[in-house]
Amino acid sequence: MTAQDSATRPSTIAVGSSPRTGGTVLAGLGVVAFSLTFPSTVWGLESFGPWSLVALRSTLAALIAGAFLLVLRVPLPERRHWAGLAVVAGGVVVGFPLLTSLALQTSTTSHAAVVVGLLPLTTATFAALRTGRRPSRMFWCAALAGAAVVIGFTLAESGGSLSAGDLYLFGALVVCAAGYTEGGRLARLMPGWQVIGWALILCLPVMVAGSAVALAVEPARLTAHGVIGLVWVAAGSTFFGLYVWYRGMAAIGIPKASQLQLAQPLLTLVWSVSLLGEHLSPAAPVAAGAVLVCIAVTQRARS
Incomplete structure (x- = not known):
């Protein structure tokens, strides 16, 4: 088998593990990578403004992905896949990073982490609408219970009303869930790293121009934390995290994988x-x- 053949065929789980177990492990690795995103973003904001941080992270991640795509001589996706890749790009490459970076200027990392605990519910909802599959009643009860906890926590922390940071976070949930759902669907048709790789390449021209403009408006003040934060959100969260995440979703299904993210706030x-x-x-x-407890319930609930 050639390198190109290996790169272009849908990813398989390692020999010796079932697709379900291997998919759960991969999705879990994605959750661990994502759990470091907010702290890394806070570090990145020490050196960069929110707009320049997002543009630079997307540019660096696209260069990493582009190098892999070029070395492995991966052919362009079929025309019918580009609309889905645009949804992935708008949701997880641009929308979620930008909205959460804006939110973290006023919200603490811990507060934002708990609010983003709603992501499994929004992802499962988008998946049900997009794929036509309907999870079981127990699945929805557990997901809604976790959502109720997060909403109650948000209102209590904000004094009964939503702050501007909360509105940014809720907007981030919607666009990210759409990107996760479409990416999970595409990961059944091509390797997960190619899904995020082509989505990043799709954004590269805009992100390069955006980096130049943003850095002119938001001058960088380089610190060790700032550089480490930028590198992690680009290579760790955006590329590696989404690669294993989409592979995991392709193996165990979008609703099941999305509920693993209930562990992300705790991490x-x-x-x-x-x-x-x-x-x-x-x-x-x-x-x-409390929302972590919902993982066990949703993972036992059958679709």
């Missing part, structure tokens, strides 16, 4: 304390723990 709370030194509100770990 991000750990990073916010250990890496950023944030002091958690008493409600944050309680809310994160």
Whole structure:
């Protein structure tokens, strides 16, 4: 088998593990990578403004993806896939990073992490509408229970009303869920890394121009944290995280994989304390723990 053959055929799970187990492991790795995104973004914002950080992370990630695509001589996707790739690009390459970067200028990492706990529910909803598959009643009850906890936490933390940061975060949930759903569908037709790779390439011309304009308006002040944060959100969250995430979704299904992200708020709370030194509100770990319990329920619920 040639390198090109290996690159262009849909990814398979490693020998010796079932597709379901292997897919769960891959999706779990994606969740771990994503859980570091908010702390890394906060570090990145030490050196860059929100607009320049998003443009630079997308540009760097696109260059990494482009190098792989070029070396492996991966052919262009079929024309029928470009609309879906545009949804992925708009949702997970541009929309989610930009909206969350704007939110983290006023919201703490721990608060944002718990709010983003709603992502599994929004992703499952988009998946049901897009694919026509209907998860079981138990699945929806568990997902809605997790969502109710997150909404209650958000209102309690914001004094009964939503802040501008919360509105950015809720907008990020919608666009990211759309991108996850479309990416999961495309990952059944091509390797997951090619899904995010071509989505990044699609954005590259705009992101290069955006980087130049944003850096002129938001001059960079380089620090070690800022550079590390930029590198991680580009290589770790945007490329590696989405690669294993889409592979996992292709193996176990979008609704099941999306519920693994209920663990993401709890992981991000750990990073916010250990890496950023944030002091958690008493409600944050309680809310994160409550939504984590929903994982076991949703994973046992049959579609």
